[in-house]
Amino acid sequence: MSDDDGLLLNFAVPDSSNNSTAPATKSLKIKGGRWKDRRKLQLSLQGRTKEKKVRGVNSVEITKPRLQKRKSDGDTESKIKESAPSEFKRAKFSETKGQSGGKNNSYVSSLFTNNETALQATTEAKPEEKEVTYLPSNAPIKGATTFTGLGINEKLSTHLTDHQRFKYPTKIQKLVIPNLLTTQRDLFVKAQTGSGKTMAFILPIFHKLMMENKRKITRDSGVFAIILTPTRELANQIYSVLESLTRCYHTLVPGIVIGGEKKKSEKARLRKGVNILVATPGRLADHLENTKSLDISQLRYLVLDEGDKLVELGFEETISKITRIIDSCSKIAETVDEWQGLPTRRINMLCSATLQNNVKQLGSIILQDPEMISVDREVEGTILFDDDDDNNVDGEVTGNSHDHESFAPDQLIQDVLIVPPKLRLVTLDACLVNIANKIEQNNAPSRSMVFYSCSDSVNYHYDVFTRDGKKLKKVKDNETGEVKTVLVSPEDSADENDADDSELTAPIIHSNTMVYKLHGSLSQQTRTTILQQFIKDDARFPHKVLFCTDVASRGLDLPNIANVIEYDAPFTIDDHLHRIGRSARVGNKGEAALFLLPGLEEGYIDAKLKVVHPREANLHIVNYEKILQEAFAEKNTTSKNKHDKLGNWDIHATTWHLEIERWLLEDSAALSKASLAFTSHIRAYATHLSSERNFFNVKLLHLGHLAKSFGLRETPKNLGKKSGKNSDKHLDGIDGQSKKMKKEDPRKKMLRMAKLAVKSSNEFNY
Template identity: 50%
Template sequence: MSEEEDGLMLNFSTEPVAGTVSKRKVGKVTGGSWKDRRRAQLVSQGRGRNTKRNISDVNGIPVNQKKTQDVEEKLGSSEDSVKLGKDKKRVGNVNSLGPSSKKIRFQEQSGQNGGKNNTYVSSLFTSNTEIVHKKEEESEVQILAPSNAPLVDATTFDGLGVEKTLAQHLTNHLNFAKPTKIQRSVLPRLLLRERDLFIQSQTGSGKTLAFVLPIFQKLMEITDLNRTTGLFAVILTPTRELASQIHSVLETLTRCCHRIVPGIVIGGEKKKAEKARLRKGVNILVATPGRLADHIENTETLNLSQVRYLVLDEGDRLMELGFEETILKILTKISNESNILATTKLFPNLPKKRVNVLCSATIKSDVKKLGEISLQDAELVTNASSNEEENVVEFHNETAISAPDQLLQQVLIVSPKLRLVSLAAILRNITRKGQPGSRTMVFFSCSDSVDFHFSTFTKRGKKFKKIKVQNEDSEDFEEKIVYENADESSTVVTSPLLGGESTIIFKLHGSLNQMIRTSTLSHFTKAQTKNTHVILFCTDVASRGLDLPHISTVVEYDPPFSVDDHLHRVGRTARAGKAGTSLLFLLPGLEEAYAEYIKPYHPSGLKFTPYEDILKEGFGSENSDDTEDKKRKQKKREDWDTEATTWHLDVERWLLEDPIAHDKAVQGFSSHIRAYATHLASERSIFNVKTLHLGHLAKSFGLRETPKNLGKYSGNDSKQKDGSDGGKKKEDPRQKMLRMASQALKSQSSEFNFM
């Protein structure tokens, strides 16, 4: 013993503590199989399967059974629950149902290699950028009177020159009792004048009916009109969905005049069937530019010599998608084949020259270019235009419309890691409090992101179909809904995470084939929402021109690529004078400046909502009335962060166990980064892909891998089959992802998962 240790007395207790079992000395076990030797060894240590063990702490003191029950209740009845302390590591025992349907027990803790398969487990509520809530601006929110509502004065469709039979059909069958402001401005001009028009109006103001009604009425005045008389009007739209909607409006009008035959040609449909339709003859043709140009070249029976009206709807979007050259080709072909002068006496009620109509929300440089090649001496028509004055279009004034006055625009500034759980809380709140018959739209930046979030929120959901079943009491058949297990091709699935069969989620994006897109949109529009809430996960393919009924809330989960896209997205709600709410997700930091950027376009102002309030309401309350449940409700309200974390961890574990779902998450994350890089150059200071925290953003896709590991999925490996890298220097995964984003920005392909 050294001098320093001299006098040091060690006091070891040699008596066993009550309630503990002393370790037995175990000899070496030999013979038999490995399992037999292991079982014998455990039995010799008093650790056999049937051996009862006392629950005690590290000091050997028995733990109170009541305390044990309290802890278990706090953790929740589910074995997947994880109690997270404010200053302690998150640890939990989990029974997860893996692909082999066997329960696998594993223990997780936060940090590197703390999760299953040595994954990194990070906390939702730590290392987040501090957010300064702008509560002082909430007082600026003042909901104004509707700006796109039907007129309340004595103005009627009859008074604007609409034929009596057509006006009665609008009122009695289509429930259009009064015209809107833009209809009041456009109808007399197209009915009485032969001048090109530039129509600029808010979304949801009835613009489609404004240019369709005059064309339809002019054709009604031709007494001997039939489908073979000729093609008199062409309407071009940027998307197939908008074309289908305008065609359906025309079909509803034909119920009061069956002689008029509308037609439609769009991409994704069978060209053979479209050729047969054109061969039989149509009077009004709705088309997308690419498909119409194809038929002009390859369909000999398409006769454009009598076209009197040419409408370019959503002109700004037509230019954004690169249709300028195609439209110029169509305009040139129509002008070259025109034979209007030879038939003016045969059709005296029709214009003596072709009338061109351009509809656009903004007058920008690209729209100016489209206007210069399509319009001649055009008149600008807005909501405020009177029937007496004539305003000449001045393309040098880059004016833009605003959102509907009655729209409530909320802004949610939330850290990247909390995006997914915040979306879940919002949808929970909407479905819990939503009015019967209401619908919600959630916009994403790319189709891969739509696929991932759709799979997440419809996990273990059911697809359904309607079948006819004969009534037992009578011979009549009645419709019955049958639920089946959903598969990868399903686009309409119930959501157990948001309310089971009472909540139905649809998905829509441009990567789906045309038949599925048309069917999904039709089912969403006609869905019976008496006792259910309907949600649509979509890209900007559903943002333009579509008149979808009963949209009460629009959620912009990914920020729009331009202000125009933002106005069109929020324009799906607050239509025709009805109230509506829109909620925009933004990241803390640079993106917060986007709120000031869009503020001038919202007459009612912006309302900043703290994400904590959303999470508390979504994960900290239940619908309950009795006393016992009220206590539990209060307990959950206090533990909302635990409930939110548990929900998110369930998603992460599900991805670890389901390879298909995991691949969707990786693909969704990679496509989201590439899409983020395609924001306009003028907004690059707000949306800069280089400032993104890729690790935190990956967390919002339920991924535990670091961006370095995720880089493996973003492209083909450079390694050769023999394991060598071919002499090439390995590229940093983050730089690789940024390079791919830059390539996507340069390509600007219209089908790059944006439609």
């Protein structure tokens, strides 16, 4: 053996003269060298060598005919890439091999493999079929009826038609306004969201206070009306409507008290005097108990807006306390002659888009012998509400049996996307890209809303779509002194006075898109600022998107909301109606999309959606692959749009998702946010009502596939942990079995925590 021999193999070759009948493989022995080389040689001597299998994307085996075709295609593709602009050539990313390692030590995504197939067939209209459209069900009624004809004074009516966007009353306004002007009975008003309920009770109250002749009402006269709302955003909106009405009658003063604001400044405003007070229940109860200057002795109207949400948030006890304090302070009987134009008793009014048992229970707390006013889909009518018979609705019904059901507006188009869990994120991007492209083509600015189940998910997805974005900031020119609004990176715009970077451009979607986020964990000042910026027109960004929780689903009248995307399924069907109700308001057109998972969740369509969307032509089951193709298909290479690339749509969709995964690998803070968002999403998913668990069963989720939709390559280990500081202590106090839980399987631990989370479900959707 020479000195430079690097390998010594000792072969024990079987003797050919041996007449043994034993197989040669048993007597074959190979010694020395590496195990891999020995094994390879052993298999070779046994004639068991295998042809090397060529595998492509997602570990799919490529046969010889396909391989030859791929090589020829590769030559063509390489020529295209050489001639393509440099902006389409991707920089290589160095990373460790994944489970399905690819060429050049790269990770191969399994985005389009092992996905469950949808059971429901698509119901999209074919190109040759004529699209069926319906007349708006919540539009103002044009014709002989005007606000003056309903009994509103001419000065207020003129202000509505000349300076506001209210030209004609809606159906619910036609019924409620004359009733509230003439009756002294309590009212229960039920109408679909976006039908004009707010103006239905504001206008007659404002008219009554304006027309008080014997003694003119000023801010010193006291509070005559209180309007309670479940959310601060809705309270702010109603207050802004009242402020706009005071421009035609300056002596009436509206006020607002909500959580999140300084009580000291609110007390100062109440001390000066207000006539109509908008409030959230908790803050109002606080002021009634602690603010002596708040005079409610002459209160004539108590309105509860969005009554179903007030009950859902658990405000029954607070509202009972408020009504007891109001009753104890009332001096209406002593001043009947002093205010002759006002009701001689307090009128209570409950507004709701639904009529469920919990809403009836709230009605029994504050309403006495109420009259129910409802607008049916075909027939408008009045129903008597009788709480003497176990809170059941009784009396003469002038509509049909659907008076007690809730429906989506007739003109709203509802799409249902049955998307495998791994493809959820890239499909959401495709939806937003297609909307942005359509806006660019039609040159028609509009806004979109995307609903998530929890604030952690909102924060994470906001970061995903704005990670290369810039922020608008006002900059003063030192030479000219002119103030200009420019785009700067969030780092450059960092300022101690900046509350939050909650508005950023979204180049990952389109250059014409600005994205905002809104949820209950933000400060009230930030929430108010975000809504103001979102509704503000900006020619540079005709497409504005709001990522939000259900805090933005109730009562908000935001202009030009053309698209609503429910990325996370609603917790109840009523939440669905309120979410999509941000679009298609007061007769306008609107579109909505709901993401569902294949399998069990598809039953939600027949059981729930078809009930609240009875117009068959308005409910479509859409093929998500068509949406992906439209967003990621081959397009003109001269375009500046990031989504216009060479190649097949599925390759580009996979590449887009890989960019998210790689971003998380590079940014530990973003990875932590993604893990937290995934964990919170699973816990929120477990809070669906028991009546809907047969559609949304957390035990049947494929956690690994769902983690993929958050850009995660594996399921987080801390599924059972609660977000926030001292979370372990919190869980220890609730369960008392933390040591045992730490040893549990992550899925079991998550399920245990999900059961605890049901008790505080508002933590997620608000």
